[in-house]
Amino acid sequence: MTRIFSGIQPTGHMTLGNYLGAVRRWAQVDQHRGEALFCVVDLHALTVEHDPARLLRLSRQAATLLLAAGLDPAVCTLFVQSHVDEHARLSYVLECTASDGEVRRMIQYKEKSAKAQAAGESVRLSLLTYPVLMAADILVYGADEVPVGDDQTQHVELTRDLAMRFNQRYGHTFVVPRATKPQVAARVMDLQEPASKMGKTSASTGGVVFVLDEPDVVRKKVMRAVTDSGAGVEYDPEGRPGGANLLDVLAACTGGNPEELAGRYESYGALKRDTADAVVEVLRPVRERHAELAADAGYVEGVLRKGAELARAMARPTVDAAYRAIGLLPAG
Numbered sequence: 001m002t003r004i005f006s007g008i009q010p011t012g013h014m015t016l017g018n019y020l021g022a023v024r025r026w027a028q029v030d031q032h033r034g035e036a037l038f039c040v041v042d043l044h045a046l047t048v049e050h051d052p053a054r055l056l057r058l059s060r061q062a063a064t065l066l067l068a069a070g071l072d073p074a075v076c077t078l079f080v081q082s083h084v085d086e087h088a089r090l091s092y093v094l095e096c097t098a099s100d101g102e103v104r105r106m107i108q109y110k111e112k113s114a115k116a117q118a119a120g121e122s123v124r125l126s127l128l129t130y131p132v133l134m135a136a137d138i139l140v141y142g143a144d145e146v147p148v149g150d151d152q153t154q155h156v157e158l159t160r161d162l163a164m165r166f167n168q169r170y171g172h173t174f175v176v177p178r179a180t181k182p183q184v185a186a187r188v189m190d191l192q193e194p195a196s197k198m199g200k201t202s203a204s205t206g207g208v209v210f211v212l213d214e215p216d217v218v219r220k221k222v223m224r225a226v227t228d229s230g231a232g233v234e235y236d237p238e239g240r241p242g243g244a245n246l247l248d249v250l251a252a253c254t255g256g257n258p259e260e261l262a263g264r265y266e267s268y269g270a271l272k273r274d275t276a277d278a279v280v281e282v283l284r285p286v287r288e289r290h291a292e293l294a295a296d297a298g299y300v301e302g303v304l305r306k307g308a309e310l311a312r313a314m315a316r317p318t319v320d321a322a323y324r325a326i327g328l329l330p331a332g
Helices: 016-033 042-047 052-068 086-095 100-104 107-118 125-139 150-170 215-223 241-254 258-262 268-294 297-326
Strands: 003-008 035-040 077-080 145-147 178-180
Touching: 003 016, 003 125, 016 035, 016 052, 016 145, 016 241, 016 268, 035 052, 035 297, 042 052, 042 125, 052 077, 052 268, 052 297, 077 297, 086 125, 086 297, 100 107, 100 125, 100 150, 107 125, 107 150, 125 150, 150 178, 150 297, 215 268, 241 258, 241 268, 268 297
Parallel strands: 003 035, 003 145, 035 077, 145 178
Antiparallel strands: none
């Protein structure tokens, strides 16, 4: 049976991009295709400056939203990364397998470290090594597939390299995973800056639709979306990225094709109105279910506790095998 693993960072409120690009597919497709594990990767949120109380709230909110989006604990395993010690245990072993050069080549490290340095902030060592922890997240469960967006593909490639290198040096221990991507809206862009991804940690939230935004807020953000000069509506991601982004979002919400949808519109005003309505309707059941679950914190905590127990049982044999293979003395 195919084993699938993916996770989401609680570094900010879940966005429309997170939902359309990943979470909805997890709920509708991936959890039913095999043995699926989904994780709130809270340890990764420690790589940058953060408020501990906010991280705690966002971690709980992320788990609640994953359930609200349709992840079923009777079908998949949902848990929080820091609740399973095996992630950290394996991460160090993989750090001893990775090279300094290959982790410094990671695009996200280059971008985030440059941004921090430009702001006069120190760069945490964990920002450099976090792709290795991500590799541990995946390899510890013997995952065959990792559903990711474009920005994480490089990290899955590193995971593959580390798995193959470890297997060659110390004997076959890890499954070598592969990245999988959704066909539409793999990367939803900021409505105000269509050259940038719609991110949870964007400095300005004017172009970011959050899953828990009220309908009138969603409509206002979509109607104010940056579009392009020129007559008519075309699907041209390179030349007219603003309009293409709206078409991608509308296509993801309605199951349509962005190029075909472009032919139905003569103005961006009509496209924006239809996109706003579609986004509101897609998010409505998630928001409503989230409100129900948020009122029952005990249920969510129970799901996470059981999920961590299941994840721990799957992870421990792999880590023990890796420790034996690399030459560490068994604990007894």
